[in-house]
Amino acid sequence: MTQSLEVRGLAYAYPDGHQALYGIDLTVGRGERVALLGPNGAGKTTFILHLNGILHGGAGTVTVAGLDVRPGERDSLREIRRRVGVVFQDPDDQLFMPTVRDDVAFGPANLGLRGAELDARVTEALEAVGMTGVADRPPHHLSFGQRRRVAVATVLAMRPEILVLDEPTSNLDPASRRELADILRSLDVTLLLVTHDLPYALELCERSVVLSGGSIVADGPTPEVLSDEDLLRRHRLELPFGFDPRPVRPA
Amino acid sequence: MSSAHSHLLYRHGDSILHRLPAHAKLLALVGFMLVVVATPRDRYLAFAGYAVLLAFVAVAADVPFKFIATRMVVEAPFVVFAVLLPVISTGPRVDVLGLSLSEDGLLAGWNILAKGTLGVVAAILLAATTDARDMLIGLQRLRLPARLVEIAAFMVRYADVVVADMQRMRIARESRAFEGRRLGRLRVVAQSAGALFIRSYERGERVHLAMLSRGYAGAMPLVGHAPVARRAWVSVATLPLAAVGVAVVSGWFA
Amino acid sequence: MHVPDGFLDAPTSVATGAVAAAGIAVALSKAREELDERTAPLAGLTAAFVFAGQMINFPVGVGTSGHLMGGALAAVLVGPWTAVLVMSVVLMIQSLLFADGGLTALGTNITLIGIATVAAGWLVTRALLAVLPRRPASVVPAAAVAAFVSVPAAAAVFVLLFSAGGQASLPFGPLLGTMLGWHLLIGIGEALITGLTVSAVVAVRPDLVYAARDLRPTLKLRQADGTLINAAPSPAGTGRTDDHAGSRVGLRAVLAGGALAAALIAGVLSFLASGSPDGLERVAESEGFADSARDHAFGNFALADYGEIGGIPVGLAGLLGVVVTVIIGLAVFRFVRRRTDREENVSA
Numbered sequence: 001m002t003q004s005l006e007v008r009g010l011a012y013a014y015p016d017g018h019q020a021l022y023g024i025d026l027t028v029g030r031g032e033r034v035a036l037l038g039p040n041g042a043g044k045t046t047f048i049l050h051l052n053g054i055l056h057g058g059a060g061t062v063t064v065a066g067l068d069v070r071p072g073e074r075d076s077l078r079e080i081r082r083r084v085g086v087v088f089q090d091p092d093d094q095l096f097m098p099t100v101r102d103d104v105a106f107g108p109a110n111l112g113l114r115g116a117e118l119d120a121r122v123t124e125a126l127e128a129v130g131m132t133g134v135a136d137r138p139p140h141h142l143s144f145g146q147r148r149r150v151a152v153a154t155v156l157a158m159r160p161e162i163l164v165l166d167e168p169t170s171n172l173d174p175a176s177r178r179e180l181a182d183i184l185r186s187l188d189v190t191l192l193l194v195t196h197d198l199p200y201a202l203e204l205c206e207r208s209v210v211l212s213g214g215s216i217v218a219d220g221p222t223p224e225v226l227s228d229e230d231l232l233r234r235h236r237l238e239l240p241f242g243f244d245p246r247p248v249r250p251a
Numbered sequence: 252m253s254s255a256h257s258h259l260l261y262r263h264g265d266s267i268l269h270r271l272p273a274h275a276k277l278l279a280l281v282g283f284m285l286v287v288v289a290t291p292r293d294r295y296l297a298f299a300g301y302a303v304l305l306a307f308v309a310v311a312a313d314v315p316f317k318f319i320a321t322r323m324v325v326e327a328p329f330v331v332f333a334v335l336l337p338v339i340s341t342g343p344r345v346d347v348l349g350l351s352l353s354e355d356g357l358l359a360g361w362n363i364l365a366k367g368t369l370g371v372v373a374a375i376l377l378a379a380t381t382d383a384r385d386m387l388i389g390l391q392r393l394r395l396p397a398r399l400v401e402i403a404a405f406m407v408r409y410a411d412v413v414v415a416d417m418q419r420m421r422i423a424r425e426s427r428a429f430e431g432r433r434l435g436r437l438r439v440v441a442q443s444a445g446a447l448f449i450r451s452y453e454r455g456e457r458v459h460l461a462m463l464s465r466g467y468a469g470a471m472p473l474v475g476h477a478p479v480a481r482r483a484w485v486s487v488a489t490l491p492l493a494a495v496g497v498a499v500v501s502g503w504f505a
Numbered sequence: 506m507h508v509p510d511g512f513l514d515a516p517t518s519v520a521t522g523a524v525a526a527a528g529i530a531v532a533l534s535k536a537r538e539e540l541d542e543r544t545a546p547l548a549g550l551t552a553a554f555v556f557a558g559q560m561i562n563f564p565v566g567v568g569t570s571g572h573l574m575g576g577a578l579a580a581v582l583v584g585p586w587t588a589v590l591v592m593s594v595v596l597m598i599q600s601l602l603f604a605d606g607g608l609t610a611l612g613t614n615i616t617l618i619g620i621a622t623v624a625a626g627w628l629v630t631r632a633l634l635a636v637l638p639r640r641p642a643s644v645v646p647a648a649a650v651a652a653f654v655s656v657p658a659a660a661a662v663f664v665l666l667f668s669a670g671g672q673a674s675l676p677f678g679p680l681l682g683t684m685l686g687w688h689l690l691i692g693i694g695e696a697l698i699t700g701l702t703v704s705a706v707v708a709v710r711p712d713l714v715y716a717a718r719d720l721r722p723t724l725k726l727r728q729a730d731g732t733l734i735n736a737a738p739s740p741a742g743t744g745r746t747d748d749h750a751g752s753r754v755g756l757r758a759v760l761a762g763g764a765l766a767a768a769l770i771a772g773v774l775s776f777l778a779s780g781s782p783d784g785l786e787r788v789a790e791s792e793g794f795a796d797s798a799r800d801h802a803f804g805n806f807a808l809a810d811y812g813e814i815g816g817i818p819v820g821l822a823g824l825l826g827v828v829v830t831v832i833i834g835l836a837v838f839r840f841v842r843r844r845t846d847r848e849e850n851v852s853a
Contacts, residue, residue: 011726013736015712023729052464058736059726071541078466086464094461110466154465215729259602277601284609288511288518292672322604329509341674359673366511367607374604386601396533398545403594405549406556413553414560441698444558445705452550452713459546 002066004030004162004190010050012058020046021058022214028162030065033191035201035222038211039236044194045089047211048164051192052084053077065161082111085160085189089167091147095139100131100150103139107158125157126150129183145176152183162190169197198226198239210235260322260378266313267486268380272479273389275487280377282491286498287369292362296504298369300497305372308490312380319375326371329363336360383407405455412451420447507599508614510607517670522612525593528620532589539584539715547713548583552591555579556599558698571691574659576622577630577652578699581644582706584715585627592619613666617659625658626651630716641707641717648716649700656692660684 005028013019020043028034038044049055050062056071063069064080071077088094097103104122113121126132129149139147148168155163165184169177177200184191184204195201201208201222208225210218212235218225225231226245232238239245268276283304290297309319337347340356347357381389387407391400420443459467513521555575575595579588596614600606606614626648633647664681667673707714711721724736 009728011728011734011736013724013726015710015721017724019724019726022727025729049460054460054463059728059734074468078468081464081466088457088461088464090457093457096458096462106462106467107465110468158465260604261602281608284510284607288609289515326509328507329512336673336675339675341676353674355674359671362672363509363512367509370510370607370609371604374600374608378602378604381602383602390597396529398533398536399529399590399594399597401545402548402552402590403598405546406552406594406598409546409550409553410556413550413557417557417560441701442705444554444698445702445708448550448554448702448706449710449713451553452547452710455546455550 002030003063004028004032004065005051005192006061006063007050008061008063010047010058010060010062012046012050012055020214021050023060024211024214024216026209026216026219028190028192030161030190031188032207033205034193035205035208036192036194036211037196037198037201037208037225037237042211042235043214044211045166048086048166048192048194051162051164052081052086078111082158083161084164085155085158085162086164087152087155087166087168089170091144091151092140094151094154095147098138099136100126100139100142101135103150104135104153104157107154111158121157121159125153128156128187129153130179145172145179148172148176149180149183152180156187160189162192163187164192164194166194167196168193169195169200196237198237198245199243202226202245210237212236259383260375261382262314262318262379264313264380266311266380268308268312268376271380271483271487272392273381273385274392275389275479275483276377276381277386277389277393279487279490280373282488283373283494284370286491286494288366290366290498290501292358292365294498294501297498297501298365300501301369301494302372304490304493304497305369305376308373308376312376314376314379318379319372322375323368323371326367329367333360333363333367336363409451409455412454413447416447416451507596507606508610508617510609512607512610513613513666513670514672515670517666518609518613521616521666525612525615525620528589528615529593532586532593535586536584536590539587548587548591551579551582551588552594552598555591556595559595559599571688571694573695573698574618574622574656576618576659577626577648577655577695578702580623580627581630581648581651581699581703581716582714585623587715588623588627589619592623617663617666621659621662622655626655629654634716634720639720641711641714641720642704643720644707644714644717645700645704648703649696652699653689653692653696656695657685657688660688 005026007024007026010021010024011019012021024047036044036047046055050058050069051064053062053069053071056069061068064083067076067080067083069077069080095103097106101122104125105118108118108121122135123132126135129152131146131149131153134142134146134150139150142150152165152168163184168180168184172180181200181204184193191205193201193205205222208218208220208222209216210225210231217235218228218231223245226239283301287298287301290301306316309316336359337352337356338350340353340359342353342355344351345354345357346352384407387400387404390403391397424439555573555578558573558575558578560572576588576592579591582588583591593615596606596611596619600608600611600614629651630644630647633650634643637643637647661681661684664684667675667680668677703714707717711717725733726736727733
């Protein structure tokens with residue numbers, strides 16, 4: 001069975017010379033839910049930007065659902081960007097159209113959808129996140145949690161195979177956090193969750209990978225990774241006060 | 252140039268001209284100007300006629316004459332040139348108010364002044380009734396190469412950011428008692444220019460990454476464009492046709 | 506100064522329109538090699554920047570001021586072909602949304618401020634980079650000098666256009682002299698602004714400076730097992746991989762840059778040479794300019810149709826001759842380069 005994601009030997013340095021990734025190997029199977037944990041500056045966002053071909057030029061290969069990410073080839077890049085849906089940390093970076101409907105339609109329109117088919121796709125995505133009621137409002141009039149969900153919808157509208165979320169729970173109130181978790185659980189996609197929110201990782205992802213200093217330092221079932229106090233401490237990860245990962249049944 | 256640049260000429264409104272599609276207005280404007288520019292410079296009547304036509308357009312566009320007058324500052328440089336021409340041109344001289352001026356230069360100066368001014372007024376009328384986004388859509392409908400429209404779209408988006416930042420930086424400098432003088436001022440402005448460039452780019456870069464991630468490949472998808480009604484084309488064509496009429500009629504009196 | 510409507514006569518306007526359209530068409534196809542998907546917003550930002558920069562006035566001499574043109578800056582930041590597109594967009598937006606520059610004169614303005622400045626600026630940049638040390642910082646003096654040259658180069662083209670279609674009889678030599686002199690001063694301001702801006706950008710984000718793309722040292726990557734390898738060069742945008750051609754392109758650019766300078770000088774000198782005796786004669790007459798001088802111009806030269814401006818035909822012919830030589834020279838070099846490329850590929 002083709003893996004959803006295969007990364008081999010990925011290394012990358014920014015133009016000013018600062019190296020961010022030191023040779024990453026990662027394989028994610030179809031339908032898996034993986035949490036990517038790590039401290040600030042570990043290289044998580046840099047890593048994500050390689051998955052859809054935005055960053056390139058270092059060493060190593062990235063293969064998405066059997067398709068190699070090759071930056072020069074326009075057509076395959078478009079297909080890869082359909083397959084890998086990235087939801088960035090700041091929803092305001094992703095909502096740039098006059099209405100919610102326009103924003104959700106942007107992605108599928110770039111893929112060539114028009115007319116009734118486009119409308120149906122937009123409705124489908126908005127329903128998945130429970131935001132059909134605000135379709136004709138400008139995004140900046142929505143609450144932060146609502147903007148987060150709309151941002152997820154803009155990516156879902158492209159029917160991706162892998163959904164990558166960068167810090168999805170940052171700045172969310174507990175109720176919104178709960179709503180987002182329900183949505184993510186209901187989706188039939190491979191999930192890569194980049195987060196500091198360790199309980200969230202435990203709740204949603206059966207597998208966790210720790211990225212620190214540009215390399216992968218741990219890769220295993222989430223309860224095991226989170227129970228390794230030594231590992232967590234070494235890489236500036238901390239469980240919330242009083243939280244014990246072992247008795248909690250993961251999703 | 253003067254600071255007339257920093258203020259978009261657009262004037263919000265709901266006149267006939269505001270409602271016409273940008274590409275139609277643009278074509279009408281170009282047609283009008285072609286007639287103006289082709290008119291021989293000694294057909295004084297024709298130029299008067301053109302001015303009258305533009306006055307009608309200004310009324311139809313709901314644009315007050317004062318608005319136009321204050322924004323004509325942009326033509327100052329070529330006015331200076333037009334005024335200098337009679338003085339520095341060669342050719343037979345003519346006495347005007349005690350000054351010996353070149354006859355050819357006078358005609359040439361008049362030519363530049365008349366045609367240039369008509370061009371500026373017409374352009375002001377177009378810009379006052381068309382906002383940036385509609386103008387870009389108009390250019391896209393006129394089949395301007397997609398790459399150019401894309402760069403123009405980003406330019407318009409960034410222009411606000413850059414100009415606003417420049418003003419803010421100027422205020423910050425002057426609040427710290429900086430009095431720009433010649434070369435010294437230039438150096439400070441230029442050094443902050445580089446930082447401004449990077450800051451603006453990085454701000455836009457994040458949004459652009461999000462756009463790329465959703466498959467953006469250079470053209471804003473054109474979703475739903477109403478075809479232009481014939482009535483609109485007719486009303487838009489009246490301007491260049493009237494100009495042709497003026498040119499022909501003035502020929503009879505030349 | 507942006508040229509207004511009706512400034513130049515119809516044939517010249519149409520000719521510059523054709524030049525502009527051709528220039529843009531070529532730039533569109535070549536720019537694809539310069540731009541990757543991330544550089545379009547960079548081009549838009551550069552356009553916004555040039556637009557904002559043209560608002561900066563600096564004093565030049567007594568009572569007059571000049572402003573930034575930006576062609577050389579654009580060329581250094583986004584590459585020459587994209588720069589032509591950037592400048593064309595700036596001029597288009599200025600004339601459509603700001604009533605600055607006649608719509609019917611767009612071709613002229615693009616030829617002057619879009620193409621002439623970019624061409625001169627880029628050629629000089631490449632020529633200098635070929636001889637300066639191979640470091641990103643070298644782009645700064647190269648850009649500054651390029652900016653300085655680009656302004657009088659545009660002025661010279663302006664004078665040429667005006668002489669062909671200016672509908673006014675101006676004494677040629679003095680006009681050229683004044684324009685060049687004034688624009689050399691403006692060039693100093695342009696050089697300063699361009700140099701300082703480029704220096705600030707190249708210090709922090711060298712990947713945003715097209716002209717520096719071949720000058721950065723290859724990054725070394727440390728793998729997970731500790732070994733060091735080379736990273737592939739990934740600058741702001743090249744689809745091409747002809748880094749090996751760096752030195753040869755440099756030579757060609759040096760020659761092209763030199764040829765351009767030669768053309769300018771030849772054109773200028775021949776104009777001045779033909780203009781000045783007439784100019785002196787004319788100035789000597791207290792009334793200014795006599796009819797006899799005009800008949801004289803009409804009588805002697807084959808290109809007498811341009812005739813009311815004395816001295817042009819000689820100069821024009823001289824300039825045309827140099828231009829033809831330059832074109833032939835460039836063609837020869839391109840041919841040689843392609844031959845050598847093929848030989849290299851065969852032997853590689």
